[in-house]
Amino acid sequence: EVRLVESGGGLVQPGRSLRLSCAASGFTFDDYAMHWVRQAPGKGLEWVSGIGWNSGSIGYADSVKGRFIISRDNAKNSLYLQMNSLRPEDTALYYCAKDKRLGYSTIDYWGQGTLVTVSS
Amino acid sequence: DIQMTQSPSSLSASVGDRVTITCRASQGISKYLAWYQQKPGKVPKLLIYAASTLQSGVPSRFSGSGSGTDFTLTISSLQPEDVATYYCQKYNSVPLTFGPGTKVDIK
Numbered sequence: 001e002v003r004l005v006e007s008g009g010g011l012v013q014p015g016r017s018l019r020l021s022c023a024a025s026g027f028t029f030d031d032y033a034m035h036w037v038r039q040a041p042g043k044g045l046e047w048v049s050g051i052g053w054n055s056g057s058i059g060y061a062d063s064v065k066g067r068f069i070i071s072r073d074n075a076k077n078s079l080y081l082q083m084n085s086l087r088p089e090d091t092a093l094y095y096c097a098k099d100k101r102l103g104y105s106t107i108d109y110w111g112q113g114t115l116v117t118v119s120s
Numbered sequence: 121d122i123q124m125t126q127s128p129s130s131l132s133a134s135v136g137d138r139v140t141i142t143c144r145a146s147q148g149i150s151k152y153l154a155w156y157q158q159k160p161g162k163v164p165k166l167l168i169y170a171a172s173t174l175q176s177g178v179p180s181r182f183s184g185s186g187s188g189t190d191f192t193l194t195i196s197s198l199q200p201e202d203v204a205t206y207y208c209q210k211y212n213s214v215p216l217t218f219g220p221g222t223k224v225d226i227k
């Protein structure tokens with residue numbers, strides 16, 4: 001059974017940093033690309049960032065480019081999102097998500113999400 | 121960047137009705153289009169990928185069509201359990217943009 005468990009969310013002041021983690025199990029982690037997708041309260045889905053199976057391909061939404069860094073550790077079956085210079089508009093539920101393929105395609109499994117609240 | 125739009129933003133239909141949701145890309149994306157269903161309080165679920173391929177386990181009343189810039193998701197006979205918000209997503213290139221969503225409920 002595929003499991004994706006996010007952690008690291010919380011309340012943070014504007015301008016500060018936060019690091020999200022995602023522990024994956026139930027599949028061969030380094031066979032798939034991975035993503036972070038967020039959803040602000042009462043709003044739609046926003047793709048944040050994706051990383052290919054070997055970290056050779058990395059992409060970001062314009063809204064986070066230059067502030068967020070995605071990474072993965074295939075030896076630890078883990079995905080990370082380093083979030084710097086946080087803004088109130090970054091407040092959202094952040095989902096870790098598994099791609100169907102090595103490179104970017106569609107998302108077939110989602111974690112339950114970790115809530116990030118940016119407020120003073 | 122390619123923008124994704126959906127119409128309508130919401131709809132209300134009766135059980136058994138045929139429901140169609142439209143997704144439009146601002147530039148051609150071939151068939152690199154997926155549809156997701158998100159029920160209230162739940163995580164999204166992949167319904168369709170490659171514009172028309174049904175994900176394993178998804179009921180056959182769901183179908184997708186289209187290519188290039190115009191796509192549709194059809195529910196052939198709406199069921200109470202289909203109450204949800206439906207999102208399209210393009211994945212031909214980054215960013216993997218989602219549409220704004222279409223909220224479907226029962227009349």
